[in-house]
Amino acid sequence: MKRKLVVIGGDAAGMTAAAKVRRIQEDWDIIVFERSPHTSYSACGIPYFIGGQVESEVDLIVRSPEKFKEEYNIQAYVKHEVVRIHRDKSAVLVKDLTSEKIFWESYDYLLIATGASPIKPAIPGVASKGVFSMSTLQSGMDLWRYIQKESPKSATVIGGGYIGVEMAEAFLERGMEVRLIDLADQIMATLDKEMAMLVTDYMNDKGIKTYLGESVTDIVADKAGKIKEVVTDKQSFETDLLLFGIGVRPNTQLAEEAGIKRCDTGAILTDVRLQTSAPDIWAAGDCASSYHLLKETEIFVSLGTVANKHGLVAGSNIAGEKAVFPGVLGTAITRFMDMEIARTGLSEAEAIAMGIEYVTASISSSTKASYYPGSEKITVKLLARKDSGLLLGAQIVGMAGAAKRIDTIAAALTGKLTATDLVFSDLSYAPPFSSVWDPVQIAARKLI
Amino acid sequence: MKRKLVVIGGDAAGMTAAAKVRRIQEDWDIIVFERSPHTSYSACGIPYFIGGQVESEVDLIVRSPEKFKEEYNIQAYVKHEVVRIHRDKSAVLVKDLTSEKIFWESYDYLLIATGASPIKPAIPGVASKGVFSMSTLQSGMDLWRYIQKESPKSATVIGGGYIGVEMAEAFLERGMEVRLIDLADQIMATLDKEMAMLVTDYMNDKGIKTYLGESVTDIVADKAGKIKEVVTDKQSFETDLLLFGIGVRPNTQLAEEAGIKRCDTGAILTDVRLQTSAPDIWAAGDCASSYHLLKETEIFVSLGTVANKHGLVAGSNIAGEKAVFPGVLGTAITRFMDMEIARTGLSEAEAIAMGIEYVTASISSSTKASYYPGSEKITVKLLARKDSGLLLGAQIVGMAGAAKRIDTIAAALTGKLTATDLVFSDLSYAPPFSSVWDPVQIAARKLI
Numbered sequence: 001m002k003r004k005l006v007v008i009g010g011d012a013a014g015m016t017a018a019a020k021v022r023r024i025q026e027d028w029d030i031i032v033f034e035r036s037p038h039t040s041y042s043a044c045g046i047p048y049f050i051g052g053q054v055e056s057e058v059d060l061i062v063r064s065p066e067k068f069k070e071e072y073n074i075q076a077y078v079k080h081e082v083v084r085i086h087r088d089k090s091a092v093l094v095k096d097l098t099s100e101k102i103f104w105e106s107y108d109y110l111l112i113a114t115g116a117s118p119i120k121p122a123i124p125g126v127a128s129k130g131v132f133s134m135s136t137l138q139s140g141m142d143l144w145r146y147i148q149k150e151s152p153k154s155a156t157v158i159g160g161g162y163i164g165v166e167m168a169e170a171f172l173e174r175g176m177e178v179r180l181i182d183l184a185d186q187i188m189a190t191l192d193k194e195m196a197m198l199v200t201d202y203m204n205d206k207g208i209k210t211y212l213g214e215s216v217t218d219i220v221a222d223k224a225g226k227i228k229e230v231v232t233d234k235q236s237f238e239t240d241l242l243l244f245g246i247g248v249r250p251n252t253q254l255a256e257e258a259g260i261k262r263c264d265t266g267a268i269l270t271d272v273r274l275q276t277s278a279p280d281i282w283a284a285g286d287c288a289s290s291y292h293l294l295k296e297t298e299i300f301v302s303l304g305t306v307a308n309k310h311g312l313v314a315g316s317n318i319a320g321e322k323a324v325f326p327g328v329l330g331t332a333i334t335r336f337m338d339m340e341i342a343r344t345g346l347s348e349a350e351a352i353a354m355g356i357e358y359v360t361a362s363i364s365s366s367t368k369a370s371y372y373p374g375s376e377k378i379t380v381k382l383l384a385r386k387d388s389g390l391l392l393g394a395q396i397v398g399m400a401g402a403a404k405r406i407d408t409i410a411a412a413l414t415g416k417l418t419a420t421d422l423v424f425s426d427l428s429y430a431p432p433f434s435s436v437w438d439p440v441q442i443a444a445r446k447l448i
Numbered sequence: 449m450k451r452k453l454v455v456i457g458g459d460a461a462g463m464t465a466a467a468k469v470r471r472i473q474e475d476w477d478i479i480v481f482e483r484s485p486h487t488s489y490s491a492c493g494i495p496y497f498i499g500g501q502v503e504s505e506v507d508l509i510v511r512s513p514e515k516f517k518e519e520y521n522i523q524a525y526v527k528h529e530v531v532r533i534h535r536d537k538s539a540v541l542v543k544d545l546t547s548e549k550i551f552w553e554s555y556d557y558l559l560i561a562t563g564a565s566p567i568k569p570a571i572p573g574v575a576s577k578g579v580f581s582m583s584t585l586q587s588g589m590d591l592w593r594y595i596q597k598e599s600p601k602s603a604t605v606i607g608g609g610y611i612g613v614e615m616a617e618a619f620l621e622r623g624m625e626v627r628l629i630d631l632a633d634q635i636m637a638t639l640d641k642e643m644a645m646l647v648t649d650y651m652n653d654k655g656i657k658t659y660l661g662e663s664v665t666d667i668v669a670d671k672a673g674k675i676k677e678v679v680t681d682k683q684s685f686e687t688d689l690l691l692f693g694i695g696v697r698p699n700t701q702l703a704e705e706a707g708i709k710r711c712d713t714g715a716i717l718t719d720v721r722l723q724t725s726a727p728d729i730w731a732a733g734d735c736a737s738s739y740h741l742l743k744e745t746e747i748f749v750s751l752g753t754v755a756n757k758h759g760l761v762a763g764s765n766i767a768g769e770k771a772v773f774p775g776v777l778g779t780a781i782t783r784f785m786d787m788e789i790a791r792t793g794l795s796e797a798e799a800i801a802m803g804i805e806y807v808t809a810s811i812s813s814s815t816k817a818s819y820y821p822g823s824e825k826i827t828v829k830l831l832a833r834k835d836s837g838l839l840l841g842a843q844i845v846g847m848a849g850a851a852k853r854i855d856t857i858a859a860a861l862t863g864k865l866t867a868t869d870l871v872f873s874d875l876s877y878a879p880p881f882s883s884v885w886d887p888v889q890i891a892a893r894k895l896i
Contacts, residue, residue: 042817042879044877053820369492401849404876411859412862416863424773
């Protein structure tokens with residue numbers, strides 16, 4: 001039977017779901033509304049566009065609305081914002097942001113893929129010119145244009161998470177003097193402190209000034225409304241640009257207003273098939289919650305990998321197949337200049353918070369055979385349950401080739417391996433790639 | 449109780465076991481006899497010493513006999529060959545290869561870690577000067593000296609396995625014209641043919657001439673006994689150097705003469721604790737068999753990773769702890785110039801030979817986000833059981849960053865994951881490291 005799917009949000013989750021439905025249901029109507037000017041782009045690539053490694057914002061666009069029409073017969077409208085979900089009439093109210101026209105669009109199935117928005121604190125001056133946060137491709141282009149036009153000499157990054165670290169690199173690449181301020185006593189809150197310190201030290205070596213345990217209280221603008229100073233609870237700094245990287249919140253207002261349930265994280269509650277509490281309404285991507293396989297609870301994750309998987313599962317189920325999203329492990333990876341950073345599973349702080357009795361081991365080794373040219377340092381930290389030896393998590397900080405090893409641990413966690421299983425896993429070795437015991441195995445040996 | 453361990457063979461397996469025993473049993477006597485001049489070296493590094501990436505053979509030595517004495521109080525005698533095992537008197541007959549003296553050494557426990565030796569075919573001229581095979585560090589140094597002295601212009605490699613491919617690169621790096629001849633109709637027999645072809649094509653592009661389905665019948669030497677020509681069943685070539693890389697055989701003569709059981713592979717049969725059929729005699733490394741977790745039978749593997757694990761397990765058990773070597777997956781990795789090559793589990797050919805009903809998928813993708821600088825091609829082939837979707841194996845061929853992804857699959861095989869489990873595994877993604885679906889997941893999606 002011919003049905004009609006409406007998708008709210010045209011980035012990773014929404015467009016993956018739309019394309020998946022199309023592959024299964026050739027004759028359905030599929031309509032996507034996206035309030036920004038772009039569909040299906042790599043938000044994770046924006047820092048590298050700002051930093052100059054990626055030449056044009058166009059490179060970040062995976063597929064334009066025209067391509068979706070052509071290749072998938074999906075009608076994707078950009079600059080169209082859904083302003084209301086009317087469950088009783090199975091329709092959404094849409095505003096064309098160009099013409100300002102408002103119209104109803106009915107649906108048989110609705111997918112909410114509204115993403116997340118960066119948090120900006122409610123402090124004076126936050127709306128000044130030169131104050132940014134990272135969300136859409138549009139926001140990245142705005143920042144890029146500001147840099148081109150104003151040639152800022154100095155940048156202040158607030159928040160030392162993934163976005164903060166990546167943007168600090170980007171600003172450094174653009175020749176700015178870069179300051180990073182974090183409220184916590186460490187950057188990279190998803191790493192344990194001693195691992196995060198390796199990153200902080202490297203950032204300092206490369207010229208980033210870090211200020212920990214310090215919170216921004218005020219932004220001072222000049223007469224033209226452009227930022228000139230950032231004030232913290234301890235001091236103040238002159239700055240030409242400020243970027244907030246203090247996290248994101250799921251965009252759930254539409255869902256809330258429609259009476260769709262959320263979970264404690266604030267994200268939309270879904271079942272394993274990505275269905276919401278409302279019949280025929282699904283949610284996927286940053287706006288939806290994810291089950292954490294080790295924490296055994298719903299968490300809020302804002303990552304392209306999860307959004308894509310959500311989209312695939314939601315699309316399959318909407319189109320009538322059966323698919324299940326098993327959950328996440330909290331895997332994440334990034335880089336500062338030449339230093340690679342990755343984590344998966346539980347950190348020590350998380351294991352303590354959960355009351356799990358664990359053992360932990362950290363080792364430093366080399367990314368290749370120690371005698372092989374280009375072999376560099378890698379530090380691996382592993383956690384396992386004290387009773388059973390079941391692996392709980394890993395953190396890796398090191399140079400080229402270090403971080404992608406986190407996938408070995410992610411697969412090991414998925415397969416519920418113990419530290420002993422990891423030691424005896426038949427991992428690969430040749431001198432250009434590894435020491436004879438891979439660093440993750442050296443850590444596992446120490447753990448045992 | 450103070451005991452005495454004698455180890456025959458002072459490379460990876462033997463020395464790992466000796467060191468492990470020392471860590472558990474502080475007061476035992478530990479004596480190692482090694483017939484070559486070196487202990488504990490990286491045999492896998494020899495091709496890179498020949499190729500010039502590793503400057504000195506000394507870099508390949510992990511620990512000298514002096515270091516073993518100093519750090520572990522282990523007495524390691526090099527240039528000492530054990531010529532007989534006398535089980536009834538629990539002693540070995542040792543020949544000092546320098547003084548030619550022969551003496552008995554008694555033991556409470558004996559570890560056989562005699563390694564493997566390269567196969568040289570019984571053809572005319574095989575003993576000519578300039579004909580080599582790769583085994584000990586000594587053999588690598590002999591080859592290196594020959595290259596220094598004779599400045600060969602051309603080299604012929606017989607056998608397109610790991611050693612053959614690595615040595616072809618080394619000779620190319622040394623400026624030689626290189627020819628590679630393989631009896632089979634493909635190189636890299638552990639890969640399926642179409643994957644091996646990717647390597648062959650790349651080798652050809654880089655200037656290696658490959659001759660497949662061709663067997664060497666004769667080696668012709670000049671009057672000084674130095675190789676000048678190699679003759680195959682199809683043609684003949686002038687060459688200044690010839691290297692056999694046609695496999696190795698386990699060194700089991702001592703064990704055989706002592707009535708210790710071998711398995712069908714020719715290697716010494718051991719239980720999961722690495723104990724042989726004889727009381728108090730253990731075997732580890734290339735001379736011992738390994739259980740293949742997917743083939744569910746004993747196989748012969750000659751790899752540093754396995755030798756180290758064997759050594760660790762044998763050492764633990766000899767010293768009175770309980771340790772088990774679970775088995776291997778047939779993981780292997782290598783490189784030809786910039787091309788990386790890896791495999792684990794079963795190839796299509798192996799699955800067919802076992803009568804397993806399987807499905808397979810191959811994909812080409814990029815090592816990083818496609819728009820990210822330095823993103824290069826990666827081809828992944830996956831196999832899974834047709835009935836259950838359980839993963840069976842993977843092969844990867846690609847450029848920088850491609851091959852180490854095989855460890856994700858090795859961990860997945862260890863954890864008995866299905867293709868669907870792999871698709872939804874929480875693997876890492878950031879543009880400098882991967883596409884949003886890691887290539888191994890793209891392959892798994894296609895497989896489903």
